[in-house]
Amino acid sequence: MRQLIGTLLIGLTLGSIYSLMALALVLVWRSTRVVNFAQAGQAIVTTYIAYEIVTRTGVFWLAVLFAVVAGALLGAGVEYFLMRTLFRHVDEGPVAALAPVIATLGLLGVIKSIVGMIWGNDFRSFYPPVSTDNFVLFGESIPFSRFNVLVILSTTVVMIIFSFIFQRTDLGLSLRAAAFQPEIARLAGIRVGPIRTIGWVFAGVAGAIAGVLITPNDVLSPASLDVLLVFGFVAAVIGGLESLPGAVLGGVVLGIGVSFVLNYVGTTLIFPTVFVVLLLALIFKPNGLLGAKKVRSA
Amino acid sequence: MHKLSTKKAFVAYFLFGWLLLIVADRVDELRVYQGATIAVTTLAIASIILLTGYSGQVSLGQGAFLAVGAYAAALSQTFWQSPFWFTLLIAILVSAAFGFILAFAAGRMSGPYLAGTTLALAVGLPTLANQFSFLGGETGLVYDAGLPPERFGEEFTLYKWFFWIAAFVVLIAMFLLRNLLNSRFGRTWKALRANSTAASLCGVNVAQSKITAFTISAGVAGLAGALLGMVSIVAPSAFPLSLSFTIITGAILAGVTSLLGSMLGAVILVVIPEIADVIAHQLGDSEKITTNLPGFIVSVLLILTVLFSPNGPAEAMRKRKEQHAKH
Numbered sequence: 001m002r003q004l005i006g007t008l009l010i011g012l013t014l015g016s017i018y019s020l021m022a023l024a025l026v027l028v029w030r031s032t033r034v035v036n037f038a039q040a041g042q043a044i045v046t047t048y049i050a051y052e053i054v055t056r057t058g059v060f061w062l063a064v065l066f067a068v069v070a071g072a073l074l075g076a077g078v079e080y081f082l083m084r085t086l087f088r089h090v091d092e093g094p095v096a097a098l099a100p101v102i103a104t105l106g107l108l109g110v111i112k113s114i115v116g117m118i119w120g121n122d123f124r125s126f127y128p129p130v131s132t133d134n135f136v137l138f139g140e141s142i143p144f145s146r147f148n149v150l151v152i153l154s155t156t157v158v159m160i161i162f163s164f165i166f167q168r169t170d171l172g173l174s175l176r177a178a179a180f181q182p183e184i185a186r187l188a189g190i191r192v193g194p195i196r197t198i199g200w201v202f203a204g205v206a207g208a209i210a211g212v213l214i215t216p217n218d219v220l221s222p223a224s225l226d227v228l229l230v231f232g233f234v235a236a237v238i239g240g241l242e243s244l245p246g247a248v249l250g251g252v253v254l255g256i257g258v259s260f261v262l263n264y265v266g267t268t269l270i271f272p273t274v275f276v277v278l279l280l281a282l283i284f285k286p287n288g289l290l291g292a293k294k295v296r297s298a
Numbered sequence: 299m300h301k302l303s304t305k306k307a308f309v310a311y312f313l314f315g316w317l318l319l320i321v322a323d324r325v326d327e328l329r330v331y332q333g334a335t336i337a338v339t340t341l342a343i344a345s346i347i348l349l350t351g352y353s354g355q356v357s358l359g360q361g362a363f364l365a366v367g368a369y370a371a372a373l374s375q376t377f378w379q380s381p382f383w384f385t386l387l388i389a390i391l392v393s394a395a396f397g398f399i400l401a402f403a404a405g406r407m408s409g410p411y412l413a414g415t416t417l418a419l420a421v422g423l424p425t426l427a428n429q430f431s432f433l434g435g436e437t438g439l440v441y442d443a444g445l446p447p448e449r450f451g452e453e454f455t456l457y458k459w460f461f462w463i464a465a466f467v468v469l470i471a472m473f474l475l476r477n478l479l480n481s482r483f484g485r486t487w488k489a490l491r492a493n494s495t496a497a498s499l500c501g502v503n504v505a506q507s508k509i510t511a512f513t514i515s516a517g518v519a520g521l522a523g524a525l526l527g528m529v530s531i532v533a534p535s536a537f538p539l540s541l542s543f544t545i546i547t548g549a550i551l552a553g554v555t556s557l558l559g560s561m562l563g564a565v566i567l568v569v570i571p572e573i574a575d576v577i578a579h580q581l582g583d584s585e586k587i588t589t590n591l592p593g594f595i596v597s598v599l600l601i602l603t604v605l606f607s608p609n610g611p612a613e614a615m616r617k618r619k620e621q622h623a624k625h
Contacts, residue, residue: 035410037358037417085605098356099604101413102546105358106604109543109597116590226539230418237411268429271422278418279403282411 006143007263008256013148015255016155020210021232022239022247023162024203029241030179031199032083038104040229041111042078042204043211044222046071048119050212051126051220060129067208075204078107079197116222123224128216143263151213158209159248162202166244175199231258234278240288249289304477315469319462330457331529332568337464338525339548339564341471345518346549347560348475352484353511354491358413359420360519361542366393366423367520368527368537369433372441382444386467389524390517397516401509420542424534438533441524464525471521476557478514487511540593547600570595 021039028036049070050063057063086100130146166172177185178195186192210232211225218224235254239246254277261273281288318333325333342364349355357363370392371385380388400415427433478484486507489497498504523537530536544567552563574591581587 029410035414037413082601082605098350098354101356101358101410102550103601103604105417105543105546106597106600109540109593110601113590113594113597117586117594120586121589223539226421230421233414233418237414241410271425275418275422278415279400282403282415286411 002137002140002142003263007259009142009144009148010262011256011259012252013144013151013255014258015235015252016152017210017214017228017251018231018235018255019248019251020155020158020206020213021228022235022251023159023244024207024210025232025236026239026241026244026247027199027203027206029236031175031196032079032087032100034083034100034104035233035241036078036104036200036203037101037229038078038107038111039203039207039232040225041108041115042071042074043207043228044115044225045074045111046204046208047126047211047215047220047225048115050208051124051215054127064209064212067212068205071204071206071208072201073204075200075202075207076197078204079200082107083196083200084193112222119222121222123219123221126215126220132217147216154209154213158206162206162244165202171198175202231274234274234281237278238281238285238289240285240290243288243290246288246290253289304480307476308473311469311473315465318465327455327457330455330461334457334461334464334525334529336561336564336568337461337468338522338529339545339567340561341468341522341525342519342545343548343552343560343563344472344475344557345515345522346545347552347555347557348479348487348518349511349515350549351553351555352479352487352491353508354487354494355508355512356413357416357512357515358546359416359418359539359542360515360545361537361539362416362419362423363393363397363516363519364523364526364541364545365534365537366396366516367523368441368532369427369439370520371524372439372527372532373432375441376439382463385441386521386524389520391520393520393523394513394517396520398509398513400516401512417542420539424537427534434533436534438531438536441527441532460529464529467521467525471518472557472560475518479557483507483510540596543593543600544596547596547603550600550603566599567596570599 021043024039024043025035028034028039046067050067053063053066054060082103083100086103128147128150130150132145132147134141135144135146136142164172166175174185174190174195175198177188178190178192179199182192185195210228214228215224231254232251235250236247237250238253239248239250254274257277258270258274261270265273321333342360345363346357346360349357367389371389374380374388375382375385400419403415427438428435433439479487486497486502489500489502490504490507494504497507526536548563548567549560550563551566552559552561571592574595575588578584578588578591
């Protein structure tokens with residue numbers, strides 16, 4: 001029983017971080033129809049920035065703030081300078097249509113190698129603001145720490161803010177409209193271009209927070225967020241790649257699944273499991289857990 | 299474009315192979331090793347060209363199929379003591395089977411699903427090697443092509459032998475691929491890439507053709523992987539995520555629609571680390587720069603190519619020529 005609760009709680013922690021990465025991917029997918037593989041690269045830059053600030057000042061929240069701002073700026077920059085240029089060519093040939101996706105991959109490579117040139121490829125530790133020691137309940141330790149509480153709380157806050165923006169503000173309405181029907185949105189007076197950039201900004205923020213939250217339980221290196229990117233993608237696919245609630249749900253489902261494999265089977269099978277989950281989701285639920293009907297309400 | 303007949307193409311491939319052997323006899327060990335790498339990379343790029351350039355699907359994790367091929371070949375050598383040519387066959391079959399399963403799940407999906415799934419594979423697959431002891435962990439598996447026959451003489455080095463094998467296998471594979479692409483299959487794929495709706499109206503089974511293309515591409519990549527394993531090592535470090543980046547960069551640089559371009563792409567890819575070495579030396583040989591510069595150059599090239607000539611420089615040049623001809 002104790003192990004079961006511990007497994008669920010760990011799953012929730014992991015899942016909330018996967019959800020953030022999935023949200024980032026879904027936001028970009030909805031606004032630009034590209035799966036942004038460079039999201040992991042953008043997040044690694046912001047995480048290294050946060051790392052520098054934490055090691056210098058020791059103030060975790062200041063580091064998070066800087067990471068968020070950097071993530072927003074990076075997202076906007078990538079969309080404005082790279083994606084807009086690419087999309088001008090999309091109709092010019094069969095392969096050009098794939099160009100944006102391939103460009104995000106190239107960008108991931110560029111960012112990772114620049115980060116490697118600046119900080120080196122060795123592993124670094126990122127110190128958490130609160131303890132990562134397990135709680136002790138009735139004399140028995142459960143695999144759940146203060147830091148895990150912090151992760152769940154902060155992702156919940158971020159999700160609430162995001163859903164408020166998307167459901168209750170004009171900006172959110174424009175974002176949803178531009179994602180759903182760009183042509184009609186344009187006719188309705190929405191400036192689709194800047195709205196797209198804002199979608200990338202939100203994605204950058206979500207990715208930056210995910211990077212800062214997952215790293216204290218892990219190590220930091222230029223390639224350390226690649227796995228998060230993959231898990232985020234799988235979570236987004238489970239959720240249907242279109243829907244924001246779907247991404248969150250997909251992240252939590254995947255997180256709990258990974259945690260069960262971790263605690264009951266061992267680390268050996270984590271990746272095969274995730275991959276099988278991805279294939280099963282593609283075969284049986286290609287429209288995501290929340291189904292095609294929900295896509296419109298997103 | 300003017301196409302050679304199969305017979306003439308065969309003669310051309312044969313003469314080219316002969317030329318390679320003569321050249322390989324006259325250059326030093328490092329160049330021979332690079333020649334073998336170029337041959338392997340050419341085949342890996344060809345597997346992408348088959349997939350992206352012909353059937354319009356995108357695989358961002360081709361390195362994973364190379365790894366599957368290499369491990370399958372090495373395992374069959376370790377456990378069954380198979381002869382070398384048979385390990386190559388195993389490499390093709392196993393990775394093609396792997397590709398078939400994947401294509402069955404993701405092949406019918408549109409671009410992003412396939413791109414993401416293959417990327418996931420490339421990130422995750424190398425980690426498996428550390429978790430199952432029969433895969434040999436970080437040190438990997440032993441896989442070799444045996445020593446060169448004694449009648450080639452004492453001076454016939456191991457790398458020259460590798461080069462011979464790689465060049466021979468790759469030339470045969472490329473010749474077969476060329477014929478495949480000029481056959482009904484190739485035409486079907488081209489039709490798919492150009493307009494899948496129109497193709498399906500003409501009676502093409504879209505899903506089936508895409509799965510076939512993906513399976514064959516995976517098989518070719520597996521063969522390239524086994525050869526890469528022979529030239530270097532069969533270990534996770536030989537198949538990092540950056541290998542997949544590199545292959546796709548080569549394919550884009552080669553102009554994803556021409557099989558011949560794949561050799562050009564491979565040459566560029568093998569030259570880049572040399573250039574990077576020179577630049578890193580100028581910058582003072584810091585370890586951070588030396589290890590990251592080749593990846594940086596490859597990725598920048600990839601972005602610049604998709605920005606300025608998304609269908610590859612070769613294609614752009616051809617288009618310009620055609621426009622010239624019209625005026």
